Amino acid sequence: MxxxxxxxxxxxxxxxxxxxxxxxxxxxxxLSADTEAEIVLRNGVNSIIDVLNDPAFADKSHKEAKRDISLSKAEAFFDFKEFSRGALGQNWRQFSSGQQSEFTKYFSQLIANTYIARLDGESLNDIKITYLKTEIIDATKSGIERAEISTEVFHNKIATPVHYRMMKKKGESWKIYDVKIEGVSLVGNYREQYRTRFNDPPDKFIQEIKEKIAQ
Amino acid sequence: MITKNYIRLTVAILTVWFVVASTTTWLFADESIKSDKVYNQEKDNDLNALDDLYGDDEYGSTTSYDAPVADPLYWFNYAIFSFNDKLYFWLLKPVAQGYKFITPPQLRNGLKNFFHNALFPVRFVNNILQGKGEAALCEAKSFVINTVGGGVGFATPAQYIFKIKTYNEDFGQTLGNYSINEGFYLVLPLIGPSTLRDSVGRVGDFFLSPTTYIESTELTYAVSSLEVVNAVSLRIGDYETLKDAALDPYVAFKNGYIQMRREQVAK
Incomplete structure (x- = not known):
């Protein structure tokens, strides 16, 4: 006993x-790298859908609060600095570090504004996201791990393929650095718009985005 | 008779354009590759990191965004782009909104399925032309099941019950599959962004779409208008979102179209 x-x-x-x-x-x-990236993405996307679905922000007067809160949630798994750097392409190097962070701030607001405005007034309760596959892409020369996650968003009876490109810098968590919707890369699309504007001073880019947000 | 001659003339003109445009694009492509090399040689840590991250796409050394399509008809295209924009806001959108208001979503969705089903010949033939036998078979199965079991295609039991995928292929993609490049950018009245290759493709698909063979011209117009208005009513707001997000809408739509088509061709 x-x-x-x-x-x-x-x-x-x-x-x-x-x-x-x-x-x-x-x-x-x-966890293996691919499941880890996928979990970060799933949790992140769900946290934003929760904010957008929150009845507390349903009223139009809370529009800005809604944007700011979802943006702060997004910052946890979106690398907006990398978005801005990719969008500005060669122009990025003309920006001082202060201008870079200012541009990043407004650029992330512009992205948030547009997509939240699109979803405004539409119920997100019936949104269905299928995570199709996660592919690990070769790490960059400087050692940044990368993954591409294919999803399909089914909303209002329309299926839209959405691919997320994620990266993991040493000692950081997985973050999105580009989104491809129906094969169109968001960063690539802005990059093309900025491509021929190498003569413009950084302040002009920042001012332009500020005005765009105020519209 | 007149329409036949008109089609022949269009095909002839487009073919000539195509040849001319292809050569100019090659010249442009060469230049962009050269300039890319210079740009890669520059030792800028930031930029190297950037190329690292966005650089190695499935399109080889130059990124998919960096291989531009020539736009020799810029002013013409820009004018048509502005025209289409006004057309959307002043005519198409209000009509589609009115239509949306009086038509139940089930019917609009059913009509969308019906039109998709009716365009089966386009997808079937182009899948075969690209050697995609399995996809062609799926399309054929879908067509039979949805036509018979889904009330001439209003419902889609092939997708809901049998989980058969559909493969949207058109003649523009077939040409792309044969390694024919885009030629140059073209904005078509009423239709929107296109390229020379895809416009030629549209002529090919025209002969495969059932609306072409409706005898009465009025009915053809009526059916085509219904198709367009119905499709727009399901996607009101998409165009506005893309336009609002852009700093230069003309370039944004051009690049978006090119990227989307390249992805479709690569599939």
Whole structure:
């Protein structure tokens, strides 16, 4: 009887240590890179849908609050600096670091504004997102891990393919650096719009976006 | 008779354009590759990181965004682009909104399915022309099931019950599949962004679409208008969103169209 009790104690101890060990382990050790990226994306997308569906923001007067809150949620898994850098292409290097962060701030607001405005007044309760596949792409020369996640968004009886390109810098979490909707890369599309404007000063770009947001 | 001659003339003109345009695009393409090399040689850490991240697409060394399509008819295209824009806001959108108001969503969706089903010959033939036998077979199955079991295509049991995929292929994609490049950018009245290749493709698809073979001209127009208005009524707001997001709408739509088509051809 005593022997059995001792055995029980030992097994409990082992179990406890094991549990502690698993809990203590960072999730990246337990999950492969592709599932990790997908989880970040799923949680992120769901957190934004929750904000957009929140009845507390249903009134038009909360429009700005709604945008700012969803934007702050988005910042956790979108790398808007990388979006801005990709969009500006060669122009980026003419920006001082202050101008870069200012541009990034307004550019992320522009993106948020447009997509929230599109979804405004439409119920997102029937939105259905299917995660089709996650592909790990070769890391960049500087060691940034990359993944491409294909999804299909089914809303209002229309299916739209949406691909997310995600990256993981050393010591950071997975973040989106480009979104492709029906094969059209958002960053690439802005990049083409800015491509021929190498003579414009950085302030002009910033001013232009500011005005665009105010519209 | 007159229409036949008209079609022949259009095909002839487009063919000549096509040849001329292809050569100019090659010249342009060469230039862009050269300038890209210079740009890659520059040692700028930031830019190297950028090329690292966005650089190696399925399109080789130059990124998909950086291989531009020539736009020699810019002023003409720009005028048509503005015309189409006004047409949308002043005519198409109000009509589609009115139509949306009086037509139940089930009917509009059914009509969308019906028109999709009716264009089966276009998809079937182009799948075969691209050697996509399995896709062609899926299209054929879908067509039979949806026509018989879905009330001439208003419902889509082939997709809902049998989970058969559809493969949207057109003649423009077939030409792209044969490695014929876009030629140059073209904005068509009423239709919108296109390229020389895709416009030629449209002529090919024209002969495969059932509306072409409706005997009465009035009925053809009526059916085509219904198709367009119905389609727009299901996507009101999309055009506005894309336009509002853009800093230069003309370039944004041009690039968006080119990117979308390249993805479709690559599939």
């Amino acid at each position: 005593e022997k059995l009790l001792a055995f029980n104690k030992v097994s409990t101890a082992i179990f406890t240590i094991l549990t502690l060990f698993i809990v203590w382990l960072p999730p990246s050790v337990l």
